[in-house]
Amino acid sequence: MKKNANIKSCLQPMPKVLISCRGKNGEDNALAVAYCGNCSFDPPMVMVGIVPSRYSYHMIKETGCFVLNLVGKDYQKEFDYLGSESRRDGDKLAKMNIKTAQGEKVNAPILTDCPVNAECTVVDSIMTGSHEMFIGKIECIHVDDGLLDENGDIDFSKIDLL
Ligand SMILES: Cc1cc2nc3c(=O)[nH]c(=O)nc-3n(C[C@H](O)[C@H](O)[C@H](O)COP(=O)(O)O)c2cc1C
Numbered sequence: 474m475k476k477n478a479n480i481k482s483c484l485q486p487m488p489k490v491l492i493s494c495r496g497k498n499g500e501d502n503a504l505a506v507a508y509c510g511n512c513s514f515d516p517p518m519v520m521v522g523i524v525p526s527r528y529s530y531h532m533i534k535e536t537g538c539f540v541l542n543l544v545g546k547d548y549q550k551e552f553d554y555l556g557s558e559s560r561r562d563g564d565k566l567a568k569m570n571i572k573t574a575q576g577e578k579v580n581a582p583i584l585t586d587c588p589v590n591a592e593c594t595v596v597d598s599i600m601t602g603s604h605e606m607f608i609g610k611i612e613c614i615h616v617d618d619g620l621l622d623e624n625g626d627i628d629f630s631k632i633d634l635l
Pocket residue numbers: 489502503504505506507508509522523524526527528529530553555556557558559560561604
């Protein structure tokens with residue numbers, strides 16, 4: 474016999490990614506995000522859900538782009554920090570010595586210690602409730618050496634994701 478459960482986020486497991494972004498004043502930042510997913514195969518697109526009270530929310534609104542970084546298990550400490558502290562209290566990337574590089578196609582930083590970085594342009598967004606879902610068209614993807622198969626696809630079996 475089934476029973477009604479409390480209504481919460483029921484889709485599991487949730488992804489754990491880091492979204493990096495830049496404000497129009499040039500400030501860089503990143504936050505942990507679990508509300509995200511693939512939303513188009515062709516063109517390749519992802520959606521990421523950001524709560525309007527996050528400092529990053531306004532940065533993404535302003536510049537209309539972000540980088541979705543897949544996170545390895547070796548980055549747990551950084552992930553937890555970026556997911557619990559806010560940029561409004563100081564430069565989180567500097568505090569954690571997080572290495573970045575300029576995005577090739579978008580005005581946002583890449584977290585270079587993450588194995589996969591997808592540069593995205595926001596093409597649409599919808600306020601779903603607590604989160605605004607930003608639809609990001611993937612402009613290009615950077616992948617660590619040795620993680621591509623012979624077809625140029627990412628070999629996810631070689632990545633120990635969080
Ligand atoms: C596991 C985990 C998942 C999270 N998922 C989301 C999410 O999907 N959307 C969101 O807006 N915040 C999410 N957060 C919270 C933000 O990462 C957190 O509030 C962060 O401190 C915001 O940083 P900012 O104010 O510098 O933008 C998550 C945090 C953790 C630890």
